[in-house]
Amino acid sequence: MLHEAISDTFFIWRKEAGRTVRDQGALIFFILVPLFYPLLYAFIYTEETVREVPAVVVDDANTAMSREFVRRVDATPDVKVVGRTSNMEEAKERMRRAEVYGVIRIPEDFSRTVNRGEQAHVSLYCDMSGLLYYKALLLACTEVSLEMNAELQVERLGSTTVREGEVATAPLRYQDVALFNPTNGFASFLIPAVLMLVLQQTLLLGVGMMNGTARERGTFHTQLISGQGRGTVRLVLGKALCYFMVYALVGIWVLAVVPRLFHLVQIPQATDLLAFMVPYLLACIFFAMTCSILVFQRETCMPIFVFMSLPMLFISGISWPGVAVPPFWEYVSWLLPSTFGINGFVRINTMGALLEDVAFEYVGLWVQAVVYFLTACATYYYLINESRKKSETLN
Amino acid sequence: MSALRAIWDIVVRECRRMVARPLYLCCMLVAPAVCCLFFTTLMGEGLPKDMPVGVVDEDNTATTREILRNMDAFSQVRLTERYASVSEARRAMQEGKIYAFYYIPEGTTDEVMANRQPVVSFYTNNSLLIAGSLIYRDLRTMSVLANASVGLKTLQAKGVDEHRAMAFLQPVVVDTHALSNPWLNYSVYLNNTILPGILMILIFMMTVFAIGVEIKDGTGKAWLAMADNSMWKALVGKLLPHAAVFFLTVVAHYTYLYGVLHFPCHCGIGPLLLQAAMTVLASQGLGVFFIAVIPTLRLALSACSLWGVVSFSISGFSFPVMAMHPALQMLSNLFPLRHYFLIYVGQTLDGNPLSYVWKSYMALLLFALLPWLVLGRLRKVMLNFDYIP
Numbered sequence: 035m036l037h038e039a040i041s042d043t044f045f046i047w048r049k050e051a052g053r054t055v056r057d058q059g060a061l062i063f064f065i066l067v068p069l070f071y072p073l074l075y076a077f078i079y080t081e082e083t084v085r086e087v088p089a090v091v092v093d094d095a096n097t098a099m100s101r102e103f104v105r106r107v108d109a110t111p112d113v114k115v116v117g118r119t120s121n122m123e124e125a126k127e128r129m130r131r132a133e134v135y136g137v138i139r140i141p142e143d144f145s146r147t148v149n150r151g152e153q154a155h156v157s158l159y160c161d162m163s164g165l166l167y168y169k170a171l172l173l174a175c176t177e178v179s180l181e182m183n184a185e186l187q188v189e190r191l192g193s194t195t196v197r198e199g200e201v202a203t204a205p206l207r208y209q210d211v212a213l214f215n216p217t218n219g220f221a222s223f224l225i226p227a228v229l230m231l232v233l234q235q236t237l238l239l240g241v242g243m244m245n246g247t248a249r250e251r252g253t254f255h256t257q258l259i260s261g262q263g264r265g266t267v268r269l270v271l272g273k274a275l276c277y278f279m280v281y282a283l284v285g286i287w288v289l290a291v292v293p294r295l296f297h298l299v300q301i302p303q304a305t306d307l308l309a310f311m312v313p314y315l316l317a318c319i320f321f322a323m324t325c326s327i328l329v330f331q332r333e334t335c336m337p338i339f340v341f342m343s344l345p346m347l348f349i350s351g352i353s354w355p356g357v358a359v360p361p362f363w364e365y366v367s368w369l370l371p372s373t374f375g376i377n378g379f380v381r382i383n384t385m386g387a388l389l390e391d392v393a394f395e396y397v398g399l400w401v402q403a404v405v406y407f408l409t410a411c412a413t414y415y416y417l418i419n420e421s422r423k424k425s426e427t428l429n
Numbered sequence: 430m431s432a433l434r435a436i437w438d439i440v441v442r443e444c445r446r447m448v449a450r451p452l453y454l455c456c457m458l459v460a461p462a463v464c465c466l467f468f469t470t471l472m473g474e475g476l477p478k479d480m481p482v483g484v485v486d487e488d489n490t491a492t493t494r495e496i497l498r499n500m501d502a503f504s505q506v507r508l509t510e511r512y513a514s515v516s517e518a519r520r521a522m523q524e525g526k527i528y529a530f531y532y533i534p535e536g537t538t539d540e541v542m543a544n545r546q547p548v549v550s551f552y553t554n555n556s557l558l559i560a561g562s563l564i565y566r567d568l569r570t571m572s573v574l575a576n577a578s579v580g581l582k583t584l585q586a587k588g589v590d591e592h593r594a595m596a597f598l599q600p601v602v603v604d605t606h607a608l609s610n611p612w613l614n615y616s617v618y619l620n621n622t623i624l625p626g627i628l629m630i631l632i633f634m635m636t637v638f639a640i641g642v643e644i645k646d647g648t649g650k651a652w653l654a655m656a657d658n659s660m661w662k663a664l665v666g667k668l669l670p671h672a673a674v675f676f677l678t679v680v681a682h683y684t685y686l687y688g689v690l691h692f693p694c695h696c697g698i699g700p701l702l703l704q705a706a707m708t709v710l711a712s713q714g715l716g717v718f719f720i721a722v723i724p725t726l727r728l729a730l731s732a733c734s735l736w737g738v739v740s741f742s743i744s745g746f747s748f749p750v751m752a753m754h755p756a757l758q759m760l761s762n763l764f765p766l767r768h769y770f771l772i773y774v775g776q777t778l779d780g781n782p783l784s785y786v787w788k789s790y791m792a793l794l795l796f797a798l799l800p801w802l803v804l805g806r807l808r809k810v811m812l813n814f815d816y817i818p
Contacts (some may be wrong), residue, residue, distance in 0.1 A: 059727050071735075077754065078742045084752045103601070130781045132771075153596045156603050162610040163774040164749045165618055169562060175603045176569060186600045207548045208572035210565060213522070215555035220748050223558035243727075299556070330452075333641070336730040337456050337634040341627050343738060345467050354615070355560040356525070358477035360470060377525065384556040387523035 039268060042259045046272025047279075049257065053244065054276065059332070063240035064277075068232055068284045075228055076296040082219030086114035087170040089136040090125045093118060095144035103156065106178045107138065112170035129159070135167040136160050138175065148186065166220075214385045215299055222299045226384055227352040229288050230376045233281065233315070235343050237322040241277065242335030245326035245417065254421030266415045270323065270407070277319045285311055289379070302382045306389040310378050313399035317371035320406035327413045350376040371406075374398040435656050439666025442655065443639070447670060452638070456631050457671075461678050464627050465685060472616035480560055481509040483518050483530035492538040496549065500531065500571055506564055515552075522554050529553040529564045559615070573599075609693050609778045617692050621773055622746040624682055626766050629712045630737030632675050636716025637733055639667060640807075641726030649811035660808040664717065664800060672709050679705035695780025703790075704772055711765045711796035721803035724810040740766035768792040 054060050091104050108115040116134060119125050125137040137159040141147075147154040158175050160168045215222045248254040258265045289311070293300045329335045348354050349367040356377075359367070367373040378395035381387035389396060447453040486493050501508050510527065512518040518530040532550040540547035551568050555561035584594040610617050643649040656663035683701050687694040694701070715736070720729045742748065743757060744766040750758055761767045768789040775786035783790075800807075 062731060074739065075742065078739075078757060079748055080754065081752045084749055087751075130775075130779065130785050132775075148600050151593065151596055153599060154601055156601060157606060158603055159606045159608055161774075161779075162607050162613075162618070163770075163778065164746065165613070165615075166749055166752075168607060168613075169566075172566075172603075172605055173569075175605075179599075179601045179603045180573065182601050183599055187597065190597065207546055208568065209548050209550045210568060211550055211552045212555040212561065212565075213519075213552050215558070215561070220558065223556060226556075333638070333645075333726045333730055334452055336734050337452060337631070337638060340634070340734040340738065341460060341464070341630045344623060344627060344741065345464060348468070348471060352557060353559060354472060355477045355480060355528070355557065355563075357480055357528075358472075358474050360473065363467070363471055380556055381523055381525060385523050385554070391520065391523045 042265065042268045043272040043275065045259060046257070046269055047275045050273045050276040051279070054280070057244060057247070059247075060240045060244050063236045063243065064280050064284065067236050067239075068288050071232055072225070072229055072288055072292045073295075076221060076225055076292060076298075079219075079221035079224060080296060082221050084164075084166045084170055085111050087112060087136065087167050088116040088134045089113050089138055089171060090128050090134045091115055091118045092120070092122055092125050092137060092139040094142040095140050097145040099145045099148065100140045103140065103178060103182065104138070106181065107174050110174040110177065113174040125159075129161055132161075134161075135164075136171040151190075219298075221296065222384065224353065225293070225296070225298055226380050227347060227350060227376045229292060230314075230379045231343060231347055231350075231372050233285060233288060234318045234321070234346075234370075234372045234375065235339065236284075237277065237281065237318050238325055238339045239335050241319070241322040242326045242329040242339060243332055245323075246329040246335055247332040249329070249417060249421060250331050252421045252424035255418045255425070258418065266411055266418060269418075270320075270411050270414050274316070274319050274323070274407075274410075277322075278315055281315050281319070285315065289383070293383070299384045301384070301386040303386075303388060306387075307379075307382050309389055310382055310392065310396060310399075313396065313403050314371060314375040314378070317399045317402040317406060318375070320403060320410045321371050323410035324406050324413050327416065346370055346372050347376075349373060352376055352380060368398065371399060371402055374402070431657075432659075432662055435659075436662050436666040436669070439652070439655050439663060440669050442652075443667050443670050446639075447674075453635065456635055457674050457678065460631060461624075461628055461682070465624055465682055468620050468623060469616060469685075469690060472619065475612060475614040475616050477560065477563060477615070479507045480528045480564060481526065482506040482564065483510045483512055483521055483527040484508055485512050485515055485518050485530055485532045487514075487535040488533050488537045490538040492541055493533050496533065496537075497531070506567055518552070522552075528557065528560045529568075609695065609780075616690075619746070620686065621692065621777070622744060622766070622770050623741070624686075625679070625708060625769055625773075626737070626741050626744070628675070628679060628682070629708065629740065629766055629769075630733065632671075632709060632712035633716045633719070633733035633737055634730060635671060635675075636668065636713045637720045637729045638726070639671065640664075640717065640720045641724070641729055644720075644724055644810060645726050653808065653811045658808075660804045660811070663811075664804075664807075668713055668717075672713060675709045675712075676705055679708055694777050696776040700776050700783070704769070704776070707772075707790060707793040707797070708765075708769055711768075711793040714797040714799040715765060717800035717807070718803055721800070721807040721810065724807075736764065740764040743767065744770045746770050762792065765793060765796050768796075 054064065089107075093100050093104060104115055107113050113136070117128070119128070122137070122139065125139075128134050129137060139157040139159070141155065144154045144156070156175065156179065158171060160171050162168060245254070248257065258269055289307070325339075328338055349359065349363055349370070350373045351359055351367070374395040378392040378399070381392050382389075484497060486497065497508065506529070510521065512521060512530065515532055518527070518532075521527050522530065530552050532552060534547070537547045537549070553561045553564050553568075580598045581591065581594050584597065585591065589597070607613055643652050652667070653660065653663050656666060680702070683705065686692045687701070716733065719732050720726070723729045723732060743750070743761045743764055745761065750761050750767070753761070771789040772786045775781045775789070776783070
């Protein structure tokens with residue numbers, strides 16, 4: 035009995051592999067998209083950070099000190115001063131024409147105020163179309179002002195030594211250490227999450243397409259071994275085995291080779307990553323099999339699943355911080371393998387976490403794998419019956 | 430007159446087809462509504478606050494506790510846990526419990542006493558970029574303020590008034606004006622492009638689906654016959670109901686974002702309606718182009734998927750186009766969302782007159798006119814094409 039069940043499962047596995055290889059549409063999703071899509075993505079973000087954001091200066095003071103301020107801002111890697119204008123209107127006009135993303139305005143009384151021992155204000159106007167522009171401008175100007183402040187203070191404390199001056203105004207120094215993504219790169223941050231999501235989404239699309247085809251033609255029940263009676267579980271297992279085989283290979287390309295090609299941060303414990311991937315792939319496969327109940331036609335998998343990639347990416351808590359996700363959506367996110375998968379992968383791969391550090395996600399994925407296996411069996415049972423009825427009415 | 434009559438008949442036929450398939454209802458009304466509610470409630474907070482941050486205080490004296498109190502007071506982060514060592518804190522970060530931690534090394538107090546200016550370190554997890562940057566920005570402000578507060582106390586003790594003391598501590602101050610989005614609201618920043626982007630995907634798909642399914646089911650000839658074999662009449666009749674529904678969907682989005690949630694909108698209703706109309710027409714135009722060039726429903730939908738999903742990355746709202754490879758900068762022009770984004774920034778966010786964004790409108794117009802190039806081919810496909818599933 036057991037022997038028969040196993041050989042049936044492998045028979046279905048072989049049949050499904052054959053169907054997959056012959057189905058051009060499924061091959062696109064299973065092979066072509068995971069192969070090339072990550073490359074395109076990594077290429078888009080390959081520059082990692084924004085450098086030399088163009089800014090224009092309105093220097094009403096035009097003194098040695100104000101020119102020094104501008105020169106230092108220009109010298110930072112983040113900002114590039116592309117011009118000086120004499121009035122604010124002209125500067126704003128250049129911003130409207132998107133030639134510059136920021137305006138630095140130094141007031142007419144800048145040096146006089148500082149020399150009088152009062153606070154001088156430099157105004158920075160930022161275009162808010164992209165937060166990275168804002169960040170670069172703000173950072174550069176703040177750094178320069180801090181630097182000049184320290185120097186001015188030391189100058190004024192003339193009588194004492196330089197060190198003493200520094201210490202009197204700043205008893206502590208602060209140092210920032212960026213862990214796990216030292217260059218603050220956009221690619222190192224977003225790509226790992228996208229890679230994991232690609233695995234789930236292509237499975238949803240591929241499995242959805244194959245089941246949609248069988249459903250449309252009313253041939254679903256013919257995939258059973260005996261053509262009638264029991265065998266749903268064998269069908270589910272055999273098919274899952276086929277998808278797992280394909281995705282074991284695809285997964286290595288997507289998660290191990292692609293990050294290497296683009297020099298992304300990659301510090302996983304290989305065995306932990308492998309151990310984590312097993313429940314992730316299983317959960318994704320059974321999730322995709324369950325969701326295929328929504329696909330009535332070969333092509334409709336795309337309108338249904340493609341646009342969902344974006345909500346799934348955001349709900350995972352990588353780009354939008356997890357603590358800021360409202361509780362309701364957090365519970366919803368637990369229904370998706372991608373949530374646990376992305377979080378676990380980012381921690382193992384990018385942050386060097388061990389399997390025990392991602393225990394919550396790991397267990398979550400196993401629970402999903404089991405639950406979605408059961409729902410997948412129910413789905414396939416329903417699909418078999420539906421297709422049997424359909425073929426009866428056709429004949 | 431007969432042309433109008435023919436178009437009207439096709440409109441009625443298309444409406445019947447739309448009602449008959451739940452897919453249309455899902456993708457034209459349900460999906461946009463769900464996405465809109467999802468994204469706006471997900472980012473309801475606008476700017477994430479109270480992110481958990483840990484502390485490793487190896488010194489643990491009255492002075493270091495005072496330093497920590499100062500930090501807590503000046504920053505928007507929440508000091509949640511204390512850890513005995515850096516490796517323990519790093520572990521907590523890997524487990525996802527904290528986003529950053531302070532590290533006060535042993536001997537800090539002695540060094541403060543000895544005026545040796547010790548270093549307090551701040552470790553941020555930048556594999557979560559948004560959280561990392563927010564906390565980093567907070568640290569910068571906080572360290573300036575915390576130091577200033579110490580300096581201020583010292584100077585005040587010496588009898589210097591606050592005004593002069595602050596002028597001494599910070600002679601040059603940078604006042605930042607974040608134009609149009611002064612709250613740095615992420616919801617405003619992201620949703621104004623994400624939601625139209627999702628709508629565009631759905632419009633591409635529904636346009637391709639509505640035409641492609643005629644090819645697949647072999648009903649193309651009948652459809653064309655209703656329009657006296659005139660492809661453009663057939664297309665107008667078919668896409669008119671789609672356009673109407675999607676236009677209303679976009680307008681409903683705008684009403685919700687600008688009317689209910691009060692996102693910044695510095696242009697009038699007229700420009701918004703123009704944006705909505707051009708979004709729908711440009712997306713439909715690209716959809717028709719895809720299905721005419723690739724008359725296999727499945728492949729055309731795949732092309733839509735690729736175009737739609739890539740447009741989020743390449744439109745430049747998250748990662749600036751300026752910083753991309755030159756080839757990609759050129760390529761970005763082929764995505765309607767890129768032009769939509771430029772129009773949104775120019776008109777809605779910054780309130781510039783039409784003359785600053787006319788180029789982007791022309792681009793969208795070109796997308797809307799794309800079907801004109803392929804009318805002949807599409808007609809041929811409808812009349813004689815063997816469908817390959």
